[in-house]
Each structure stands twice: as structure tokens, then as C-alpha cells.
Amino acid sequence: MTSSKSRILIIGATGFIGRHFTKASLAEGHPTFLLVRDSAASSSPEKAKLLESFRASGANILQGSLDDYASLVEALKKVDVVISAVGDFQRMSQINLIKAIKEVGNIKRFLPSEFAFEFDRFNDAVGPVKTVVDDSVKIRRAVEAEGIPYTYVICNCFAEYFVPCLGQVDLMVGITPPAPHPPTDKISIYGDGKSKAAFVKEEDIATYTIKTVDDPRTLNKFLYFMPPANTLSANELVGVWEKMIGKTLEKDYVSEEELLKKIADAQPELMKHYLSVCHYVFMKGDLTNFEIGPHGAEATQLYPNVTYSTVEDFLSRYV
Ligand SMILES: NC(=O)c1ccc[n+]([C@@H]2O[C@H](COP(=O)([O-])OP(=O)(O)OC[C@H]3O[C@@H](n4cnc5c(N)ncnc54)[C@H](OP(=O)(O)O)[C@@H]3O)[C@@H](O)[C@H]2O)c1
Numbered sequence: 001m002t003s004s005k006s007r008i009l010i011i012g013a014t015g016f017i018g019r020h021f022t023k024a025s026l027a028e029g030h031p032t033f034l035l036v037r038d039s040a041a042s043s044s045p046e047k048a049k050l051l052e053s054f055r056a057s058g059a060n061i062l063q064g065s066l067d068d069y070a071s072l073v074e075a076l077k078k079v080d081v082v083i084s085a086v087g088d089f090q091r092m093s094q095i096n097l098i099k100a101i102k103e104v105g106n107i108k109r110f111l112p113s114e115f116a117f118e119f120d121r122f123n124d125a126v127g128p129v130k131t132v133v134d135d136s137v138k139i140r141r142a143v144e145a146e147g148i149p150y151t152y153v154i155c156n157c158f159a160e161y162f163v164p165c166l167g168q169v170d171l172m173v174g175i176t177p178p179a180p181h182p183p184t185d186k187i188s189i190y191g192d193g194k195s196k197a198a199f200v201k202e203e204d205i206a207t208y209t210i211k212t213v214d215d216p217r218t219l220n221k222f223l224y225f226m227p228p229a230n231t232l233s234a235n236e237l238v239g240v241w242e243k244m245i246g247k248t249l250e251k252d253y254v255s256e257e258e259l260l261k262k263i264a265d266a267q268p269e270l271m272k273h274y275l276s277v278c279h280y281v282f283m284k285g286d287l288t289n290f291e292i293g294p295h296g297a298e299a300t301q302l303y304p305n306v307t308y309s310t311v312e313d314f315l316s317r318y319v
Helices: 018-027 038-043 045-056 069-076 088-104 128-145 202-212 234-245 256-265 269-284 311-318
Strands: 008-011 032-036 060-063 081-084 109-111 151-154 186-190 196-200 221-224 231-233 250-254 296-298
Touching (some): 018 032, 018 081, 018 202, 032 069, 069 088, 081 088, 128 269, 151 202, 186 234, 196 202, 234 311, 256 269
Parallel strands (some): 081 109
Antiparallel strands (some): 196 231
């Protein structure tokens, strides 16, 4: 029996968000193909186990890499939709993928690795995040220049990274989510704590993203995540946690000048990166404060039957 659901190729299935896309694609009954590097399973027993579980759930695992053009062409011939979930600093390798998609000519939808913020509107970044912003914009323009059908997924803040640390993302350096516990005594707030961000649980990001691949309403558009219950300022996010634990945290409000100095002095590189994320999201911020307009749609409005986790639901595992 042939499926009416698109065949999806996921690149980055062993990664942090790619594994959620894989689970959601399989759960929705899409024929699911994973382009996996030879080194993935041998690099970590956890990844080997994960790939085995995907195989057991019906995923078709294809060996290949963004750096191996022939493997891309072969994989693309088998599918209708491509979701790339490569990491922050692998974005430019997608140029090879764009070239292969153009050559093969059968891809109905491409979701480049984004799953972050509206980099075209908000490009005032400093530090390592500036490279991520600039590379994302270059990839968008390359997709459009080749006339490849796309959806850009702007899911804002991953809950596992932003919520347990209550927005002080530099606390996550050295921690592979899930974080052990949110702060209970004191917290740094970057800026005045008033600019809003949206926080979305990774499973929910994946559920909405998979829904969109066959949805004509998001063809050549942005899919934004701004769930009303989870669009909060840093002050409000800390307030939710304070209410849950019945305690007021000591707050250190960090000025932009202080944060820029912290970024300049930070070691290791990951600390610099996470502090520059804090600058982008909370100091410059207000990344959800714009009219969506005709070029995009908001996920929770588009799919009102999906129930998403609130920040409170997410934090309840720590109480
Ligand atoms: N909004 C947020 O809060 C937030 C937070 C984190 C990430 N993100 C975004 O989410 C996206 C994915 O990030 P992530 O943290 O999930 O990534 P990640 O955990 O670093 O995983 C990257 C994946 O890409 C694969 N990969 C890397 N280079 C490849 C290549 N040349 N060919 C094929 N596969 C390759 C890796 O495979 P191996 O197993 O072989 O290494 C891995 O599966 C990025 O766009 C990032 O900006 C957003």
C-alpha cells in the first residue's frame, strides 16, 4: 500500500532537535528516511542505540553526508520533503544540499536548518551568534534564488535550553539537556527583563513542524511559533518559577555594557556563544514583537487542535 503522506528525509536525526523530528515523522506515518554519517553510530553508543530504535520503528537509514554530493543526490531521489537539522555552525554545508535539490528537481518542500529566530527582521547580533544569523540569511537567499519550495521554521526558544535556566542560558554551558534543576536562590537577568521571547518544548516543535510539510498554507512561507501562554519576558518566566516554588529569587540585572564585556572575556567558546544568545534574545530582544503578515503563519493558530505544553507544565517536573 502506498502512503499519501510525503516521504521525508531528515538530515541530522542524531542531533538534539533532529531526533524529535524523526520521532514525530514516524509517529505521523510518514515514510521516513535518515541521512546519517558513517561516524554517527561509532562516535557514541547513545547515537547507535537511537539509530537502532529509529530503524526498529520503520525509519530507512541511508549512509551519507552533506559533504558527499553523490550521497545527497541518491537520498533525495527517494523522498518528497527534506528537513535539515544540522547544527549552528554547519549551516553553510547546506549549499551543497541546495545544489543537489535543484539538480534532482523532485523535492516539494525544503526546511533548512533554522528552528530559531526571525533573522531577517532581527539581525542585530554580536559574538558567535552573528555568524549563525548571517549564515541563516545566506541560506534563505540561496534557497529562494534556486526557486526551491521551502518553509522556514521560526520556533524561537527551545524549552530545554531556555526554561530550566530561566533565560540565563550561560548556566547551560557544560550541561546536556535536561538540566538538573532551575536556580532557586539567584538569577541574572539580561537587560530590564521586559522584552518577550517565546518558549516551546522540543516535542511540540517537532509535532507542528511535521504537520506543516504537506500543508499548502506554509508553502514558501515562515512558520512562526508564538504560543500565547509561552510568550513571556524574562521577568515573567522567573515569576512563573517563583510562584511554583513559593520563593522570590535574588535578581542581578545586567546592563548591555556589562554583558558585552562578559562576551568579550568569556571562555570557552561555548560560553561566548551562549552569552551572545542571551544578548540577542533578551538584550536586543522582543523577537516576537511584529506583525506576521502574508508571508507567514503562527503554528498554534494554524493547528488549533494540537495541545502544546506550557512553561508551567515544563517546569512542573522540577517541583
Ligand atoms: N531555538 C533554539 O533555542 C535552538 C537551540 C539549539 C539549536 N537550535 C537550532 O536547531 C538546529 C539543529 O541544532 P542541534 O543543536 O539540534 O544540532 P546538533 O545536536 O549539533 O546535531 C547536528 C546534527 O547534524 C548532523 N550533521 C552535522 N554535520 C553533518 C554533515 N556534514 N552531514 C550530515 N549530517 C551532519 C550531526 O550528525 P552526527 O551525529 O554525525 O554528528 C547531528 O545529527 C540548528 O539550526 C540550531 O541553530 C535552536
